[in-house]
Amino acid sequence: MALASELKARGKDIIDLSVGQPDVPSPAVAVKAAQRALDAGFTRYTASSGIPDLRRAVAGRYRSLHGAEWQESNTVITVGAKAALFQLMQTLLDDGDSAVLPTPSWVSFGEQIRFAGAQPIEVPMAAADGFRLRAAPLIAAIRPNTRLVLINSPSNPTGGCMDGDDMGRLVEACAERGIVLVSDETYEHFVYDGRRHVSAAAWSAAFPETVTVVSSFSKTYSMTGWRVGWVVGPAALIEKIAALQSHLTSNVTSFAMSGALAALQDAQADVDRMVSSFEQRRRLTVDALHALPGFSCRAPAGAFYAFPNISDCFSEGRHGSVLWAEYLLHKAGVACVPGAAFGEDQHLRFSFACHEDDLKQAFERIRRILPV
Numbered sequence: 343m344a345l346a347s348e349l350k351a352r353g354k355d356i357i358d359l360s361v362g363q364p365d366v367p368s369p370a371v372a373v374k375a376a377q378r379a380l381d382a383g384f385t386r387y388t389a390s391s392g393i394p395d396l397r398r399a400v401a402g403r404y405r406s407l408h409g410a411e412w413q414e415s416n417t418v419i420t421v422g423a424k425a426a427l428f429q430l431m432q433t434l435l436d437d438g439d440s441a442v443l444p445t446p447s448w449v450s451f452g453e454q455i456r457f458a459g460a461q462p463i464e465v466p467m468a469a470a471d472g473f474r475l476r477a478a479p480l481i482a483a484i485r486p487n488t489r490l491v492l493i494n495s496p497s498n499p500t501g502g503c504m505d506g507d508d509m510g511r512l513v514e515a516c517a518e519r520g521i522v523l524v525s526d527e528t529y530e531h532f533v534y535d536g537r538r539h540v541s542a543a544a545w546s547a548a549f550p551e552t553v554t555v556v557s558s559f560s561k562t563y564s565m566t567g568w569r570v571g572w573v574v575g576p577a578a579l580i581e582k583i584a585a586l587q588s589h590l591t592s593n594v595t596s597f598a599m600s601g602a603l604a605a606l607q608d609a610q611a612d613v614d615r616m617v618s619s620f621e622q623r624r625r626l627t628v629d630a631l632h633a634l635p636g637f638s639c640r641a642p643a644g645a646f647y648a649f650p651n652i653s654d655c656f657s658e659g660r661h662g663s664v665l666w667a668e669y670l671l672h673k674a675g676v677a678c679v680p681g682a683a684f685g686e687d688q689h690l691r692f693s694f695a696c697h698e699d700d701l702k703q704a705f706e707r708i709r710r711i712l713p714v
């Protein structure tokens with residue numbers, strides 16, 4: 343991203359498919375609610391766990407959609423999912439601990455685990471079945487010093503999801519060992535081909551001490567810059583996270599929470615529209631990438647990234663995802679993310695949360711610079 347911005351600043355025409363954010367505006371209801379809150383002078387500190395209405399609305403959503411028994415006391419509003427995860431790692435992990443993590447995985451997971459003094463135990467998921475998240479290898483990787491298993495379904499960067507059988511088995515295995523399952527469901531609404539998102543929340547009533555879910559307004563409502571996310575889980579853990587937050591950020595921006603509440607209550611139509619347009623962009627992206635010589639690309643089950651294997655393009659002089667991402671940036675003017683950033687050097691990640699014309703042009707530019 344830094345290199346792409348530098349080239350752009352120097353006047354080069356770059357199509358940026360590296361960014362992890364939808365291109366549509368935030369919902370109008372959210373914008374208006376935040377403006378109203380500002381006009382009404384809602385600009386002071388709030389309770390550090392978040393405004394009660396928003397905490398209740400988030401908990402209520404899990405009750406109605408997934409049969410959870412979570413209430414306001416099980417919910418803390420955080421500065422995006424990133425801060426939620428960071429605070430969770432700080433609360434649950436200590437020096438000498440470990441955390442089980444399926445890979446390829448989002449760049450911040452491993453760093454956050456290490457920053458808390460613990461070691462990630464990385465468990466590779468198989469490319470052959472679309473990086474589907476499987477419980478068995480994760481359970482087998484749990485060690486006596488493991489404090490949590492951290493999953494992300496749908497996954498950034500692979501789009502791989504966990505199905506209900508695997509989720510049930512994983513929750514039970516964590517509960518038997520007295521460890522926590524942290525489920526990052528940031529991309530929960532972005533699932534395709536008629537699939538339904540499987541939330542760990544559906545097991546929270548049966549295993550209330552085990553299941554912890556993180557999610558966010560960022561991707562679902564195209565509100566990445568607002569910085570509003572949440573954690574739901576056991577009340578005692580939520581209290582500790584809120585205590586840490588009170589010394590860290592105090593609270594999420596007051597009027598951003600007002601906007602977020604309006605989005606949660608009234609923006610489902612915006613979400614549905616966005617997801618159905620992403621379904622079309624996904625098809626376009628996967629077909630175009632798969633047709634490129636040396637690229638092999640499956641349709642991701644969820645999220646909004648294509649993650650093709652490009653190892654057939656590797657040559658002695660240009661081997662590995664980093665050199666290939668740089669090559670595409672300099673020669674084709676297309677920015678993507680090297681798979682090495684996620685622990686998988688044979689792949690590149692392309693976001694399809696971009697305008698269709700940009701996607702078409704980007705893949706045509708790549709086609710022109712590849713040897714046939």
Ligand SMILES: Cc1ncc(COP(=O)(O)O)c(C=O)c1O
Nearest residue numbers: 362422423424448498528558560
């Ligand atoms: C898997 C995953 N979790 C969390 C986040 C952070 O999201 P937020 O903007 O809510 O902090 C991202 C953002 O890219 C992500 O991909």
